[in-house]
Structure formats: structure tokens, C-alpha cells
Amino acid sequence: MIVAALVSSAFAFAADDRNPMAGDPQAAKAGEYQFRINCALCHGLGARGGGRGPDLTRAQKKHTHSDAEMFQVISNGIAGTAMPANGTNGQGVGMTDEEIGQIIAYIRSQEVKASSQAVGNAARGKELFYGDGNCSLCHMVAGKGGRLGPELTSVGGSRTPEAIIDSVRNPSRRLAWGLTEGTKEFPQEYESVKVITADGKEINGVTLNEDSFTVQIMDRSEQIYLLEKNKLRSFQKSRESTMPKYNADTLSDRDLNDIVAYLISVGAK
Amino acid sequence: MNRLNRRHRGEWPRRARSLPLLTGALAILFAYMAIADGAHAQVTFDRLVNSAKEPQNWMTYSGDYLGRRFSALDQVNTTNVRTLTAKWVYQTAATGKLETSPLLVDGILYATAQDNRAFALDARTGRPIWMFQHPLPGDIRPCCGRVNRGLAILGDKVFLGTLDAHVIALDAKTGNVVWDVVAADYRTGHSFTVAPLAVKDLVVIGVSGGEYGVRGFIDAYDAATGKLRWRFYTVPGPGEPGNDTWEGDSWKVGGAPAWNTGTYDAVTNQIFWPTGNPAPSNRGEGRAGDNLYSNTLLALNANTGKLNWHFQFTKHDEHDWDATQVPVIIDTGGKHLIAQANRNGFFYVIDRTNGKLLSANAYGKITWSDEKDAEGRPVANQNASPTLEGHTVCPGALGTTNFMAPTYDPQTGLFYVTARDQCDIFSTAPQPYEAGHAYYGSAYFPSEEAKPYHGFLKAIDPATGQVKWKFEHTSPTWSGVLSTAGGLVFTGDAEGNFIAMDAAVGKPLWHFQMGGAVYAPPIAFAVDGKEYVAIAAGSAVYAFGLP
Numbered sequence: 001m002i003v004a005a006l007v008s009s010a011f012a013f014a015a016d017d018r019n020p021m022a023g024d025p026q027a028a029k030a031g032e033y034q035f036r037i038n039c040a041l042c043h044g045l046g047a048r049g050g051g052r053g054p055d056l057t058r059a060q061k062k063h064t065h066s067d068a069e070m071f072q073v074i075s076n077g078i079a080g081t082a083m084p085a086n087g088t089n090g091q092g093v094g095m096t097d098e099e100i101g102q103i104i105a106y107i108r109s110q111e112v113k114a115s116s117q118a119v120g121n122a123a124r125g126k127e128l129f130y131g132d133g134n135c136s137l138c139h140m141v142a143g144k145g146g147r148l149g150p151e152l153t154s155v156g157g158s159r160t161p162e163a164i165i166d167s168v169r170n171p172s173r174r175l176a177w178g179l180t181e182g183t184k185e186f187p188q189e190y191e192s193v194k195v196i197t198a199d200g201k202e203i204n205g206v207t208l209n210e211d212s213f214t215v216q217i218m219d220r221s222e223q224i225y226l227l228e229k230n231k232l233r234s235f236q237k238s239r240e241s242t243m244p245k246y247n248a249d250t251l252s253d254r255d256l257n258d259i260v261a262y263l264i265s266v267g268a269k
Numbered sequence: 270m271n272r273l274n275r276r277h278r279g280e281w282p283r284r285a286r287s288l289p290l291l292t293g294a295l296a297i298l299f300a301y302m303a304i305a306d307g308a309h310a311q312v313t314f315d316r317l318v319n320s321a322k323e324p325q326n327w328m329t330y331s332g333d334y335l336g337r338r339f340s341a342l343d344q345v346n347t348t349n350v351r352t353l354t355a356k357w358v359y360q361t362a363a364t365g366k367l368e369t370s371p372l373l374v375d376g377i378l379y380a381t382a383q384d385n386r387a388f389a390l391d392a393r394t395g396r397p398i399w400m401f402q403h404p405l406p407g408d409i410r411p412c413c414g415r416v417n418r419g420l421a422i423l424g425d426k427v428f429l430g431t432l433d434a435h436v437i438a439l440d441a442k443t444g445n446v447v448w449d450v451v452a453a454d455y456r457t458g459h460s461f462t463v464a465p466l467a468v469k470d471l472v473v474i475g476v477s478g479g480e481y482g483v484r485g486f487i488d489a490y491d492a493a494t495g496k497l498r499w500r501f502y503t504v505p506g507p508g509e510p511g512n513d514t515w516e517g518d519s520w521k522v523g524g525a526p527a528w529n530t531g532t533y534d535a536v537t538n539q540i541f542w543p544t545g546n547p548a549p550s551n552r553g554e555g556r557a558g559d560n561l562y563s564n565t566l567l568a569l570n571a572n573t574g575k576l577n578w579h580f581q582f583t584k585h586d587e588h589d590w591d592a593t594q595v596p597v598i599i600d601t602g603g604k605h606l607i608a609q610a611n612r613n614g615f616f617y618v619i620d621r622t623n624g625k626l627l628s629a630n631a632y633g634k635i636t637w638s639d640e641k642d643a644e645g646r647p648v649a650n651q652n653a654s655p656t657l658e659g660h661t662v663c664p665g666a667l668g669t670t671n672f673m674a675p676t677y678d679p680q681t682g683l684f685y686v687t688a689r690d691q692c693d694i695f696s697t698a699p700q701p702y703e704a705g706h707a708y709y710g711s712a713y714f715p716s717e718e719a720k721p722y723h724g725f726l727k728a729i730d731p732a733t734g735q736v737k738w739k740f741e742h743t744s745p746t747w748s749g750v751l752s753t754a755g756g757l758v759f760t761g762d763a764e765g766n767f768i769a770m771d772a773a774v775g776k777p778l779w780h781f782q783m784g785g786a787v788y789a790p791p792i793a794f795a796v797d798g799k800e801y802v803a804i805a806a807g808s809a810v811y812a813f814g815l816p
Binding site: 212 | 768
């Protein structure tokens with residue numbers, strides 16, 4: 001049905017669903033410019049992922065396989081996700097079919113040709129995630145785990161293994177992904193916070209939300225505190241992540257690869 | 270489509286339907302009461318010029334012709350503001366941002382909402398008197414949300430600019446269309462988001478569309494008939510002075526929109542109207558030259574639209590730094606000034622008798638300019654231009670400030686403006702002009718290194734250009750600012766708070782959580798001798814008063 005719809009347009013896909021501009025370096029270059037204007041706010045410069053927007057350099061994508069499917073997704077968006085239909089981002093009439101074809105050519109040119117399937121044992125990774133790796137103390141996957149850190153069910157479907165590994169090895173390099181309100185990966189920043197209340201009680205945790213007058217905090221035992229700032233003895237925030245920095249001594253490369261394999265096996269579903 | 274269908278459905282006030290049934294003595298009684306109240310009096314040009322004589326009203330976008338957004342009301346003041354309480358909330362049923370600055374005339378509040386809604390409310394209760402919605406085509410080209418910043422009022426009409434580039438006069442008592450003219454073709458990217466300014470017998474309005482390569486203009490329509498009386502093109506045509514500041518034919522799609530409300534000096538009969546970015550916004554290649562009159566303050570003869578003088582803030586802009594911020598008229602020390610907190614991060618003071626720059630001082634984080642030219646104007650560093658790969662420049666594309674209306678308080682002598690410190694990665698790439706398509710010449714991205722961004726309310730002393738105090742918000746806000754004779758400044762934040770601060774020192778004295786982010790400026794007014802402060806947040810308009 002997709003193919004039938006496309007055949008009626010002047011911009012026709014081949015019988016094998018290949019983009020007619022596939023492999024054309026000039027089209028890919030034009031597509032890079034189009035990508036910056038139309039896609040990069042969410043999907044990042046170089047298509048390496050932004051906040052809500054998945055990393056598109058992954059060869060294996062969750063919603064698209066063929067060029068024709070990618071055309072469909074860019075044209076119509078993905079229902080139930082933040083991916084909008086072409087021309088509906090409030091900036092007018094959107095891209096022409098040819099420009100979409102250029103963008104597809106560009107994305108293909110950026111794909112890391114190696115399989116993004118992590119070299120690791122997903123079954124063993126699952127054991128580590130919920131066991132000795134201590135991940136599930138703070139992170140939830142598919143309804144099981146802790147609440148202090150981000151929920152990670154879909155992360156394996158939108159990030160490259162390299163990005164996941166970096167966020168484990170260097171958790172403070174960036175907290176939540178995403179730069180503007182509409183493109184944020186999570187509704188909160190996961191800034192660390194340390195508070196001393198008027199009666200001297202110390203609370204350490206992450207901010208759930210904050211404004212100039214109040215702050216909502218989850219501490220390390222998942223207790224929620226609702227506090228008025230002007231009634232606190234002290235209030236300190238930090239962008240040093242509450243997550244411990246896992247180096248190769250505390251989590252070997254092999255164990256980490258297995259955990260990444262587990263996250264990808266869940267996120268790809 | 271008939272008029273009733275155009276009207277916003279669903280919340281029509283039941284009582285309004287019975288109003289036509291009022292007859293005879295009752296109607297005469299009502300009419301008498303109305304006259305006794307001064308209600309429904311004509312809003313004459315004389316009243317607009319002398320708006321200071323009726324501080325209970327708010328009859329122009331900025332509350333006066335001077336752009337000060339200052340209210341002489343002092344019933345709500347630093348002593349009692351802690352008791353301020355919500356009086357009513359009006360839900361517009363619109364979604365998205367509300368940037369509207371309401372008008373208030375003789376007890377009736379007039380405002381706008383998304384998708385060219387307009388409405389009139391009983392300002393004591395928030396109950397609707399009429400509602401109007403202009404039907405929009407499905408393929409309009411707003412650059413940055415389906416927003417509107419408010420109405421103008423003159424005589425017995427209010428005036429609305431629409432997202433499909435119409436200018437519409439509505440009967441102020443009923444919301445009925447009196448006239449409706451098409452200023453330009455929306456399919457080539459023209460739209461109106463600005464609150465018009467009524468001057469003499471004219472409705473002055475500036476076009477949006479700098480992101481679509483329109484040729485910008487400011488129009489003046491006969492308020493009675495809708496006839497176009499003059500048009501000033503903000504990009505000069507061939508043979509006109511300034512056309513040679515554009516490379517080749519680039520002037521045809523040069524942008525320089527005029528999407529924020531200007532100010533008016535009745536003494537010299539001049540309109541001061543600021544303009545926006547040249548197009549394409551992030552690419553200077555192909556439009557070599559200063560690109561007049563983009564990012565410029567224009568001094569126009571109100572009768573004719575003829576240019577008296579101009580001052581260009583950012584020459585040959587490549588960072589989307591529209592200079593559309595309100596040019597505030599200030600008289601101090603025998604000098605006739607205009608002060609503007611510009612999107613490019615500098616606070617400019619200009620002699621409004623001749624357009625000469627008096628001072629330009631940074632009031633936020635800037636990296637784009639280290640030097641000034643012979644006139645004292647900050648000039649861009651060699652390496653400030655966007656590159657193919659992108660590099661970081663401060664301020665970012667959103668600017669140090671943007672459309673957020675500032676205020677000047679003649680009591681403190683301070684200029685208050687919402688500001689942000691945020692740097693962006695600016696990249697550029699060739700982009701051919703296609704009519705009706707976005708025309709940026711590539712893009713910008715918030716710089717990850719700059720995170721978190723900082724948002725402030727800053728109080729600037731126009732005499733020195735120095736920031737006297739600043740209040741840091743939790744995150745940058747898009748709210749405008751109001752100052753009042755009660756020693757207060759009011760502003761909103763992105764977290765939904767409406768905040769009153771001590772105007773002298775910037776200390777919060779009161780706040781109220783409105784449950785939606787603020788993109789609009791506050792106003793103050795009085796009805797029946799009671800002062801109110803009003804602001805739009807989320808999808809609603811809120812009014813506050815003393816208990």
C-alpha cells in the first residue's frame with residue numbers, strides 16, 4: 001500500500017523500495033543541509049541522536065527498514081511518538097518529496113555499517129542488570145527496578161551501544177539528553193541535590209521538579225520530599241550525577257557489553 | 270462561513286442571548302448607567318495620547334504610546350502585595366502559547382489567543398461578553414507558533430492582525446467584523462502576530478515572515494474603512510536609498526519583518542518601529558552588504574510613513590537577532606531618548622531627535638562583538654559568522670531577550686527586561702529560496718556545553734547601561750514585565766509562577782502558581798476603584814487583586 005501511494009507521486013521508489021537518490025553523494029550533501037534544518041533539533045547534528053530523537057546512525061532502526069518505509073515515516077510521522085508528520089512542526093509547508101529523498105540519502109550515508117547489535121550476551125546482561133551490576137537498584141526496565149534514575153526500557157532502541165557505554169562510564173558528562181523543552185528525553189534533568197531542612201535533617205537525591213519557590217526531591221530510598229525553599233537551612237544542586245561512575249574495575253567491559261546487549265534486546269521490541 | 274460559526278463555540282455566555290430582549294425603560298436605564306460609568310465611551314486618539322490621565326485603563330499594547338508598560342496605580346504596593354489573590358481565570362480553549370497583552374477600556378478586557386481568537390471579558394469577573402475567531406486556511410506559515418500578541422483599539426473598534434495576513438476591524442461591543450482586508454499573500458510566508466498600534470485615525474501594523482524570505486513592510490490602514498493609507502517597505506526597492514546594501518536581487522526576499530509593536534511620539538508625530546532579521550537568517554552569503562533596514566529602528570512620519578531617520582543595530586545579521594524589541598521612549602536630563610534592550614545582548618540608548626547612538630552596553634553574555642565602530646555601535650568579530658560545521662556564539666539564536674515586553678519605571682528610573690544567557694552552535698549551508706518555504710540558510714542548536722541555561726529579570730540603569738540588580742529564575746522565561754507605582758515589578762516564569770518583586774532591589778514579595786508557562790506580558794488596570802493585575806499563562810488569562 002505504501003508503495004502504491006508512492007508510485008503515484010513523481011518521486012518514485014524502485015521495486016526494491018530503494019530511494020531513487022540512493023548512493024548519490026550530491027543528494028546526500030543536500031540532504032545534510034535539509035537534515036539540519038528539519039531534523040537535527042531532535043535527532044542531533046550528524047544524526048547521532050538528541051533528546052527524544054533516536055540516533056539515526058544505527059543501521060538497525062526501530063520503525064524503518066527500507067528507504068520506502070523511511071519515506072513514509074518522514075512524511076507521516078509515527079503515531080504515538082514525538083515524531084511529527086512532515087510540515088506539522090509549525091514551520092509551514094514542510095519538505096518536498098525530493099528533499100525527503102535527499103534526507104534519506106544523507107541518513108544512509110551516516111549509518112555505521114557495522115551491526116549495532118552489541119557484542120554481548122543479553123541473557124547474562126539481564127542477570128547482571130538485576131543482580132551484581134546493581135543497575136536495577138535505580139533503573140527500571142519493563143516495569144521492574146528502581147525509580148531514582150531514568151527508566152531504560154526503550155533506551156536500547158534509540159541509542160548506540162557507544163552512547164550507552166559512555167553514559168555508564170561517564171554518567172556526569174551529560175545528565176538527561178535533549179536541549180529544549182519539546183525535545184527532552186526525560187521530563188526531568190536528574191540533577192543531584194543536597195538539602196538540609198530547618199530541623200537539621202539532610203536529604204540527598206535527585207530533583208523531580210523545581211521552581212523558584214519549591215522543590216520536589218526523591219531521595220536514595222525513593223522517598224519523595226515536597227519542600228519550600230525559603231524554609232530550608234541549605235539547598236545545593238549539582239550536575240555531578242547521583243549515579244556512580246563505573247570504571248573497568250567496578251564493571252568490566254565484558255559485563256558492560258552484556259548489559260548493553262540486554263538493553264538492546266529489550267529496546268528493539 | 271457565517272459569523273456565528275466563526276465564533277468560538279462551547280462557552281457562549283447564556284445571559285448574552287437574552288440581552289437583545291432588553292427593551293424600553295430597562296435599556297434606557299442600562300444606557301444611563303453605562304454613560305455614568307464612562308463605559309463604552311469612544312476611545313479617541315486624544316485619550317490614547319493622554320493615557321496617563323486614566324491609569325485605570327490600558328489602551329495600547331504597552332499601556333501608553335511610550336512603550337513603558339508602567340502603571341501609575343499604587344493601590345497594590347510593596348506593603349500589601351503579599352495579600353494579592355486570584356480574582357478570576359478565563360480559559361481560552363486554545364492550545365499552545367499565549368503571547369497576548371490584553372487591553373482594558375472602561376471595565377472591559379480585550380485579548381487574543383492562539384489561531385486568531387479574540388474576546389472581550391467583564392474585567393471584574395472574567396465573564397465573556399463576546400468571542401470571535403477568524404477562520405484560518407490549513408496551510409498558513411507561522412514561523413514560531415500560531416500566536417498573537419494582542420489588539421489595538423480606536424473609536425468603537427478593536428483591530429486584529431491574522432496569521433493569514435489579514436487586518437480585521439471588529440466592533441468593540443459585539444466582536445462583529447466591520448472590515449477585513451488582505452495585506453499580503455500568506456502562501457508566500459506573510460503573517461501577522463503583532464499587536465497593531467492605533468495612531469491618529471490609522472491602524473499601524475508590521476508583517477511577520479522573516480523566516481520565509483518575505484520583503485518586510487509596515488502598513489497603516491484607515492481605521493474607519495480599512496483602506497491602505499501608506500506602506501513602508503523595510504527593504505528598499507531599486508533606486509531607493511539603501512537598496513545598494515543588498516547583493517544582487519537578494520533584497521526581493523530580504524526579510525526585515527516588523528513583528529513587534531512600535532511606539533509613538535505625539536510631540537514630533539513620529540512612529541518608532543523596530544525591524545527583524547534579514548533573510549535567510551543564518552546565512553550572509555548571497556546578501557553581501559549592511560542589509561538595510563533589517564534589525565533597524567525606523568523613525569516614520571505617522572501621516573505619510575516617510576522615513577525621518579534610521580538606526581541599524583546589527584548590520585548584516587547572520588544570527589537571527591531580530592531587533593524587534595520595544596523601543597522605549599524616555600525623557601531624562603533634558604534629553605529625548607529611546608532605549609532598547611536588543612536581542613543581540615546590547616542595551617542601546619539613542620537620541621530620538623536624530624537617531625544618533627549615545628551608548629551601547631552588554632547586559633548579558635555575549636561573544637560576538639569585541640569592538641565598536643566610530644559611531645559606538647558594536648560590530649561583529651571576524652569569527653562570529655556561522656560555519657558549515659557550526660561553532661558556538663553567545664547569545665544564541667533566541668537572543669539575550671526576544672519578544673518579551675520590557676518596562677521602564679519612571680519612579681526608580683530603571684529599565685526591566687527578561688534576559689537569558691544561552692549560547693548556540695550556529696551552522697550554515699546553502700539554501701535556495703522557494704516561495705512559501707522556510708528560508709533559514711541552515712540552523713542553530715543550543716550548545717550542550719552551555720547547559721544549564723540561565724534566565725533572569727534584569728534591572729538596567731539607562732543612564733549608565735549597567736545592570737543594577739538581577740533576579741535569576743529557575744530556567745529562562747518568555748514572560749514580559751510590568752512596573753507599577755506601587756513600587757513593584759511583575760513578571761512570570763516558565764514554571765508557571767506569577768511573581769511580584771520589589772522594583773528597587775528585585776526581591777520576590779509574592780507569587781502565585783498559575784499552572785502553565787508564561788509567554789505574555791502583564792498589565793494593570795482598575796475597575797470600580799479596585800486595582801487588578803492580569804497576565805496570560807498556559808491557555809488562560811488570570812486576574813489578581815487585593816482581598
